[in-house]
Amino acid sequence: MTTRRDFLKASGYLVVGIGAAGLVSEMPLVAQGGGAGPYPDVDFKQLDSWIVIKADNTATFFVGKTDLGQGTGTAFRQIMSDELDMPYERTSCVMGSTDVSVDQGGSGGSDALQTDGYPMRRVAAEARRVLLEMASNRFSVPVTALTVSEGVISVTADPSKKVTYGELVGGKKFNVALTGNNINATTGVAKLKDVQQLKATGQSMPRYDVPAKVDGSLTWAVDVKVPGMVHARNVRPPMAGAKLVSVDESSVRGMPGFVKVVTKGNYVAVVCEREEQAINAARQLKVNWDKPAAAPFPTSENLFTYMRGAAPTSSAPPAVVGNPDAAFKSAAKVIEADYDVPYQGHVSIGPAHALADPSNGQMTIYSNDMKSYGLRDGVAEFLQLPRDRVRVVWMEGPQAYGRTAADDAGFEAAFLAKEIGRPVRVQWMRNEETAWDTKGPAFAVKLRGALDAQGNLVAFDYDARVADYNHLGYNEHDTVLISQLMGTRPAMPARGSGATPNEMYAIANRRMTSSVVSLPLIWETPLRTGNLRDPNGPQSTFASESFIDELAAAANADPVEFRLRLLTAATDDDSGFKRARSIACIKAAADAFKWEARPSAKRVGSGEILTGRGIAYTYRSQTVVAQIAEVEVNRRTGHVWVKRMVCAHDCGLVINPEALRRTLEGGMLHSVSRTLHEEVQFDTEKVTSVDWASYPTMRHTDTPESIEIVIVNGDPNPKRPDLPHYGAGETVCKPTLAAIANAIFDATGVRLRRVPFRDARVLAALKTAKV
Amino acid sequence: MANIALRVNGQSRTVDVDPATPLLYVLRNDLDLKGPRFGCGLGQCGACTVIIKGEAVRSCVRPVSTVQGAEITTLEGLSQNGKRHPLQQAWIDEQVPACGFCQNGQIMSAKAMLDKNPTPTDAQIRQSMATTLCRCMTYYRIQAAIKRAAKAIASARRGSNSEVIA
Numbered sequence: 001m002t003t004r005r006d007f008l009k010a011s012g013y014l015v016v017g018i019g020a021a022g023l024v025s026e027m028p029l030v031a032q033g034g035g036a037g038p039y040p041d042v043d044f045k046q047l048d049s050w051i052v053i054k055a056d057n058t059a060t061f062f063v064g065k066t067d068l069g070q071g072t073g074t075a076f077r078q079i080m081s082d083e084l085d086m087p088y089e090r091t092s093c094v095m096g097s098t099d100v101s102v103d104q105g106g107s108g109g110s111d112a113l114q115t116d117g118y119p120m121r122r123v124a125a126e127a128r129r130v131l132l133e134m135a136s137n138r139f140s141v142p143v144t145a146l147t148v149s150e151g152v153i154s155v156t157a158d159p160s161k162k163v164t165y166g167e168l169v170g171g172k173k174f175n176v177a178l179t180g181n182n183i184n185a186t187t188g189v190a191k192l193k194d195v196q197q198l199k200a201t202g203q204s205m206p207r208y209d210v211p212a213k214v215d216g217s218l219t220w221a222v223d224v225k226v227p228g229m230v231h232a233r234n235v236r237p238p239m240a241g242a243k244l245v246s247v248d249e250s251s252v253r254g255m256p257g258f259v260k261v262v263t264k265g266n267y268v269a270v271v272c273e274r275e276e277q278a279i280n281a282a283r284q285l286k287v288n289w290d291k292p293a294a295a296p297f298p299t300s301e302n303l304f305t306y307m308r309g310a311a312p313t314s315s316a317p318p319a320v321v322g323n324p325d326a327a328f329k330s331a332a333k334v335i336e337a338d339y340d341v342p343y344q345g346h347v348s349i350g351p352a353h354a355l356a357d358p359s360n361g362q363m364t365i366y367s368n369d370m371k372s373y374g375l376r377d378g379v380a381e382f383l384q385l386p387r388d389r390v391r392v393v394w395m396e397g398p399q400a401y402g403r404t405a406a407d408d409a410g411f412e413a414a415f416l417a418k419e420i421g422r423p424v425r426v427q428w429m430r431n432e433e434t435a436w437d438t439k440g441p442a443f444a445v446k447l448r449g450a451l452d453a454q455g456n457l458v459a460f461d462y463d464a465r466v467a468d469y470n471h472l473g474y475n476e477h478d479t480v481l482i483s484q485l486m487g488t489r490p491a492m493p494a495r496g497s498g499a500t501p502n503e504m505y506a507i508a509n510r511r512m513t514s515s516v517v518s519l520p521l522i523w524e525t526p527l528r529t530g531n532l533r534d535p536n537g538p539q540s541t542f543a544s545e546s547f548i549d550e551l552a553a554a555a556n557a558d559p560v561e562f563r564l565r566l567l568t569a570a571t572d573d574d575s576g577f578k579r580a581r582s583i584a585c586i587k588a589a590a591d592a593f594k595w596e597a598r599p600s601a602k603r604v605g606s607g608e609i610l611t612g613r614g615i616a617y618t619y620r621s622q623t624v625v626a627q628i629a630e631v632e633v634n635r636r637t638g639h640v641w642v643k644r645m646v647c648a649h650d651c652g653l654v655i656n657p658e659a660l661r662r663t664l665e666g667g668m669l670h671s672v673s674r675t676l677h678e679e680v681q682f683d684t685e686k687v688t689s690v691d692w693a694s695y696p697t698m699r700h701t702d703t704p705e706s707i708e709i710v711i712v713n714g715d716p717n718p719k720r721p722d723l724p725h726y727g728a729g730e731t732v733c734k735p736t737l738a739a740i741a742n743a744i745f746d747a748t749g750v751r752l753r754r755v756p757f758r759d760a761r762v763l764a765a766l767k768t769a770k771v
Numbered sequence: 772m773a774n775i776a777l778r779v780n781g782q783s784r785t786v787d788v789d790p791a792t793p794l795l796y797v798l799r800n801d802l803d804l805k806g807p808r809f810g811c812g813l814g815q816c817g818a819c820t821v822i823i824k825g826e827a828v829r830s831c832v833r834p835v836s837t838v839q840g841a842e843i844t845t846l847e848g849l850s851q852n853g854k855r856h857p858l859q860q861a862w863i864d865e866q867v868p869a870c871g872f873c874q875n876g877q878i879m880s881a882k883a884m885l886d887k888n889p890t891p892t893d894a895q896i897r898q899s900m901a902t903t904l905c906r907c908m909t910y911y912r913i914q915a916a917i918k919r920a921a922k923a924i925a926s927a928r929r930g931s932n933s934e935v936i937a
Contacts (some may be wrong), residue, residue: 276792332901398906
C-alpha cells in the first residue's frame with residue numbers, strides 16, 4: 001500500500017505482490033495513506049491528479065472508478081496508455097480511493113468506458129502533448145519535428161537525439177491545469193487519437209487483478225487489520241418494523257472479549273475483541289422488541305395480487321404512439337397476458353463488511369463500496385464530520401452488482417468506531433445479508449397486443465406496476481439502513497421508478513404505462529429496493545419480449561422473422577442507427593445459433609426431455625444485444641436446463657474482447673439464475689429466504705454446455721474515427737429471462753409468465769397443460 | 772481459551788483460542804491467511820474451503836479443536852517451489868474470476884476433486900462442484916479451467932513418467 005506522495009517519491013512504480021511461494025505477480029494497487037489527514041478532494045483540473053510518471057519511465061493512472069470484476073481497470077490502462085503513447089506493460093492504475101484519486105463517482109450504470117473513459121483518454125492525450133512540448137524545448141525543434149513512440153520522444157531527423165518521458169518529468173510534477181465544468185468534461189487541449197492509431201485498445205490484455213486473486217496474495221477489504229481493532233456484529237429486528245423495547249446487556253457482559261453493546265433507536269450492535277466472540281455475543285444478546293401493529297407487507301405468495309390491487313403512489317404519463325384504442329377495436333386478433341417478476345436479491349457471495357479507523361481524529365474506511373466517493377460524503381454527513389476528515393480506501397471485495405451502492409456496513413463501522421473510539425470491523429452474517437440486503441423491485445405487467453388479418457402487429461399496450469416506492473439512494477446519510485433504524489426520515493421518500501420496454505420495434509399504435517406501488521411498510525424494511533444490475537431491464541424485458549413471442553406464435557410466424565419485420569417497417573420514432581445495429585445483432589445471433597425458421601411452439605416430442613429454442617432482443621443506452629437460449633425441459637420433474645446460449649452483442653468499440661466476453665457470460669448467467677431460481681420469499685413479518693438453501697441461485701450443475709458470444713460491430717460506418725465505446729455490464733442481463741421463457745414455450749407449448757421457473761412451478765404448468 | 776497446535780501449509784502453528792472457534796476465524800485472524808473467506812458460516816457456499824486429509828473442508832463450520840495436528844492446506848499453500856499449481860495457472864489462462872471472492876472455494880474444491888479423480892468427466896465436474904457457489908456466475912469458465920488443469924497435470928505426469936522410462 002502506498003500513498004500518492006510515496007508514488008511520487010519512490011523510484012519503482014510497480015507494487016508487486018510476493019505470493020506465498022515467492023511468486024511475483026502484478027496485483028491491484030491500493031492507495032493507503034500513512035498520511036494523518038485531512039484529506040481534501042483531489043483536484044480533477046490538475047493533470048498531476050490523474051497521471052504520475054516516474055524516472056524509470058513508467059506511468060501510474062489515478063482514476064475515480066472502481067472495478068467490480070469486469071476488468072475495467074485493465075481497460076482504463078489500455079485506453080490511457082494508448083493516448084499517452086506508453087506501452088501498456090509500463091503502466092499501472094490506482095482506483096477509487098477518495099484521497100488519492102479524482103471523484104468519478106465510482107462505478108454504476110455501465111458507464112465506466114461509455115462516459116468516464118473519455119476524460120481518462122483526454123488527460124492521457126494531454127500528458128503526451130505536454131511531454132512533446134518539453135522535448136521540443138529540450139531539443140530546440142518544433143513539436144512537428146518530433147516522433148513519439150512507447151514513452152520515448154526522438155527528433156525525427158536525428159533519432160540519436162531522444163529522451164524518455166521519465167527523463168523529462170519523472171518524479172516531478174506536470175503543473176498543467178485542465179479545463180471542464182465537471183469531471184466528465186475534463187480536458188486539456190490535446191486531441192484524442194483516431195481509433196486506428198490505438199494499439200493496446202482492442203487487444204485482450206490479461207486482467208492484472210487475476211493472478212493475485214487466485215494465489216491468495218491479494219489483500220481484500222475483508223482482510224485489513226489495524227492495531228487495536230475490534231469486531232462488531234449487528235442484531236436485527238426479528239420482524240420488519242419492530243421497535244426496540246430493551247436490551248439486557250447482562251446477557252452478554254460476562255462473555256469472553258466483550259467490549260460493548262451499542263444501541264441507538266432500533267439499531268443494535270455488539271462489539272467484542274475477537275470476531276467469533278462478537279458473533280457469539282450477538283446471538284446470545286437478549287433483546288425485547290415490540291411487534292408492529294400492522295403487517296409490514298403481504299406474503300410473497302400474495303404479492304402480485306396485492307400489487308395489482310394497490311393504489312399507485314405515482315404513475316408515469318403514458319407514452320402513446322398512434323391510436324391504440326382504435327387499433328385494438330379494429331384488430332383481427334387481440335391477445336392479453338400478465339407477467340410477474342418477484343423481488344430478487346443482490347445476495348452477495350460475501351456479506352457486507354467494512355473496517356473504520358478513527359485514528360488521528362480522522363475517519364478512514366476500508367471498503368469495497370462500488371461508490372466509494374459517495375460513501376465518503378454520506379459518512380461525513382451521517383457523523384457530522386468535515387468531509388475532508390473522512391476518506392474511503394477502496395479495495396477489492398465480493399460484488400453483487402449494485403449492492404454496495406448503499407454501503408450499510410461502511411456507515412455502521414464508522415458509527416461504531418466513533419462511539420467506541422477504536423477501529424471497528426463490521427461484517428454482516430449470511431441470514432442478515434440475504435434477508436436485509438437491497439432488492440430488485442417486483443414487477444406485475446399487463447400486456448395486450450393486436451394483430452391484423454395478415455398477422456402484423458398493429459397495436460401494443462404495456463402497463464407495469466412496480467413495487468419500488470422509497471427506492472434506496474446511493475449512500476445517502478438519511479436512507480442507509482442504520483440511519484433508518486435510528487429513526488431518521490428524509491422529508492420525502494424516493495418516488496421509485498416504473499419501467500417500460502425500449503421503444504425498439506416499429507409498432508404503429510402503442511401505449512406504454514408504468515406505475516409505482518408501495519408496500520405498507522416503507523422504512524426499516526428488508527424489502528427495500530435498490531439498483532440490481534440494470535435495475536428494471538430484466539423484468540420489463542421479460543414481459544415485453546415474452547409477449548412479442550406470444551404475438552409471433554399467434555401470427556404463426558417465426559420469432560426471428562417476426563421481430564425483423566418489426567424492425568424493418570418504417571416509422572419515425574426510432575433512429576436508423578440503432579435499428580440497423582439491432583437487425584445486425586438479431587441476424588448474428590440467429591446465424592451463430594443456426595436458427596431454423598419456423599413458428600413456435602414446435603410439435604411436442606414424446607420423450608422425457610423436451611427441447612426448444614427462444615430468442616429475445618433489446619438494448620440499453622447505445623448497447624444492443626440479442627440472445628438465443630436452447631433449453632431442455634424434463635417433463636417428469638419440471639426441471640429446466642439452459643443447455644446452450646448464444647449472445648450477439650454490440651457495444652461499439654471494444655477495448656478488451658476477452659474481458660468483454662467474460663463479462664457477457666457472467667451477466668447472462670446471472671440472469672439465468674434469476675430466471676430459474678431466484679425469489680425473495682416472506683411471510684407477513686419477515687423475509688424467510690435467508691441463506692443459500694432458502695434463496696437458491698444458479699449452480700455448477702445449471703451451467704450451459706455451450707455459450708457463444710458474437711461481438712457485433714453493427715455501426716453503419718465502422719471506419720469512422722470517433723467510433724465510441726459503449727457500456728457493457730448490464731444490457732446483457734436484460735433479454736435472458738424472455739429468451740429462456742420463449743425456449744420453454746417452443747419445447748412444450750406452455751407459456752411461463754412468472755419467474756422463477758423452479759421445477760415445481762414448471763411441472764405444475766406442464767401438468768395443467770397436459771404436456 | 773486453550774492452546775491449539777495446528778499444521779498449516781507445512782508449518783506448525785500454535786494459537787490460543789476458544790476450542791469451539793470455527794477454523795476459518797483462526798486461519799484468517801490468527802494466522803493472517805487471506806485465501807479462505809467468510810461467505811455464509813453455514814457450510815453452504817464453499818468460500819471458506821481448505822483441504823484437510825485430502826478432503827475439501829468448509830472451515831466456517833469446523834471447530835478448530837477437531838483439526839489439531841491434521842495437515843491443513845489453504846489457497847496460499849498450493850504453489851510449490853515458486854510455481855503456481857496447475858489449477859491456479861489454468862484460472863489465469865482462462866481468466867476465470869470476475870470479482871474473485873469465491874474463487875478460493877472453487878480452486879480448493881477442484882483441487883480436492885482432481886487429487887481423487889484426475890480425469891473427471893464433465894458431469895463429474897459439475898456434480899462435484901455443485902455446492903461451491905459463485906455469485907458472478909463464472910461457472911462456465913471454472914469448468915473450462917478445471918479441464919485445462921486436468922490436462923496440464925496429466926501431461927506433466929506423462930512427462931515425468933517418460934523421463935523415468937528413458
